[in-house]
Structures are given as structure tokens and as C-alpha cells.
Amino acid sequence: MARQKYFTPYEVSAHNTCDDLWVSYLGKVCDLTPLMTKHKGDILLVPIIECAGKDISHWFYTESKDIRTHVDRLTGCVQYYTPRGRFLHVPPPCPRTDWATDFGVPWWRDNQYVVGRLSAKTRWIRIINTLTSQEQLMEVCCEETLEEILQRYSQYNSHASSYTWKQEGVCLDMSKTLSENGIPDVDEELDQCCLDRDNYTQSVSLYFNDDLTDPDPPQ
Incomplete structure (x- = not known):
């Protein structure tokens, strides 16, 4: 089965614990579980944990994809805007000797955590099995082809690829949305x-x- 390319907000929200933590931002879906494991116990993880399973696009500028900034009213200096508190890889507001700068790429720019894209728009579709008369109401991503929707549907019918998909008697192109x-x-x-x-x-x-397609053919 091919790797899933698009995710619904509901699918992202299901990963909302320290041991299984996803977030979405700027259209990307990221699995930050390895980051949680690597820095377990670090207080700078708290703002990220509080937003587990949520979209955090408002933390970043759309064009530069960097963290938003603001001018501090007391110092007049430009600082990162982190209303939930400073988080991992964000430098402290004032120079400090105990802040390590050798972490490499900050996590929000590190593609190793990207697992897919967040759907720009989800929609509902009813899939009717004319052989068994079973119906399944599914939320899918508008960007997904019918072949990708078939993969989603396979959890309800492991032999879904043994069916012809039609709408009002017309065969559908599985390579199209x-x-x-x-x-x-x-x-x-x-x-x-x-x-x-x-x-x-x-x-x-x-x-x-x-x-009938064998979902687990012999090796």
C-alpha cells in the first residue's frame, strides 16, 4: 500500500500525546514524536505538547516560514513572538551562555519530521457496495485521487480493488479526484x-x- 500523502485535520488530531505527537503548519503534517523522545523532559517542549494534534500555522510567517516576531515594548528589540512561551530551538530573548546553538536545523525546518500534507479542504462521500448493500460515509481529502480514496476504504473492505467504481452508471477514472x-x-x-x-x-x-483480490498474496 502506498504511503498516504494527505491527511484530514481529524486524522492529525488523533495524534495528541507525548508518545504520539503530530502537528500541522503551513500545509505540512509533521510527526514530532522522535523530537519528543530525543528531548524528553525539556521544559521547552511544553508549548509544543500543549498544541499536540493541532494546527500551529499562526506561529509562522507564510512567506519566510520562520517564526513570527514582534517588537518588545520594554526593550524596543525585535523578538520571536511565542505567546505560549519559548519553545525548542527558539533562542532566548537575551544573550545567554547556557544556550546550545549546535542543534543544526530547527525542527520546523527539518523535513525528516514531515509525513504528508494537510488537506486544504475535506469532503464527505458515501461509498455503496452493491454486492453487500453496505454503505460507508467517509471524510476524504479533496486532493486525493479515487485510487487514494480506495486505500482509505480498504480498512472497511480489504478487497476494494476487486470492484469497479461508478457514479450514476458511469465508470470513474481512478487516477483522478x-x-x-x-x-x-x-x-x-x-x-x-x-x-x-x-x-x-x-x-x-x-x-x-x-x-477477488488477495490482500496478502503468498510470498
Whole structure:
């Protein structure tokens, strides 16, 4: 199974402990668990832990991707703006001899922690298995192709690749997104009209191909 490229905010929020800590910022999703382990016990981890599973884009400038700054009212000096408190790899406001500068790349610029992208917009889709009549309402990323949505759906049906995916009788292109297949995102309209998503969400129908795929083929 290919590595997941996009994540929903809900998926990020599920990783909200010191032993499993994700955050998102500026469109990236980062797994900071190794950082937590490496610096376990460091007081400068507290602001990050408090935001576990959340989006922290407001900590950074969009263009430079560096931490926001402000002018200190007392000193008149430009300092990093950290309202939750100074965090790991942020220099102290005043010169100190006990602050190590040999950590290399600060964690927010280190791509080793990046696990994927945060979806710019999620949407809901109903997947109907015409063989079993089972239905599954799923939140997916608007950037994902149907092949990637199939991977998400595989947790409910391990033989999902043995089905042809159709919408209103038309075969769908698995290499394209829902929108590119002509399936519009109506979530906003449903919310504006106060309509029940269970009754009006766009649906995709799965038709069995009679060529059952073995999810774990023998080696």
C-alpha cells in the first residue's frame, strides 16, 4: 500500500500525546514524536505538547516560514513572538551562555519530521457496495485521487480493488479526484440549507468484478 500523502485535520488530531505527537503548519503534517523522545523532559517542549494534534500555522510567517516576531515594548528589540512561551530551538530573548546553538536545523525546518500534507479542504462521500448493500460515509481529502480514496476504504473492505467504481452508471477514472470525475463537493450547500448529510451526500457505487483480490498474496 502506498504511503498516504494527505491527511484530514481529524486524522492529525488523533495524534495528541507525548508518545504520539503530530502537528500541522503551513500545509505540512509533521510527526514530532522522535523530537519528543530525543528531548524528553525539556521544559521547552511544553508549548509544543500543549498544541499536540493541532494546527500551529499562526506561529509562522507564510512567506519566510520562520517564526513570527514582534517588537518588545520594554526593550524596543525585535523578538520571536511565542505567546505560549519559548519553545525548542527558539533562542532566548537575551544573550545567554547556557544556550546550545549546535542543534543544526530547527525542527520546523527539518523535513525528516514531515509525513504528508494537510488537506486544504475535506469532503464527505458515501461509498455503496452493491454486492453487500453496505454503505460507508467517509471524510476524504479533496486532493486525493479515487485510487487514494480506495486505500482509505480498504480498512472497511480489504478487497476494494476487486470492484469497479461508478457514479450514476458511469465508470470513474481512478487516477483522478472526485471533482475531476465530475462529482462536485456539495458539503457547503448542505450546511447552508441545513440538510442532513446522511440523505444528500454524493455517493459512489462499487460493482464486484468477480476477480477477488488477495490482500496478502503468498510470498
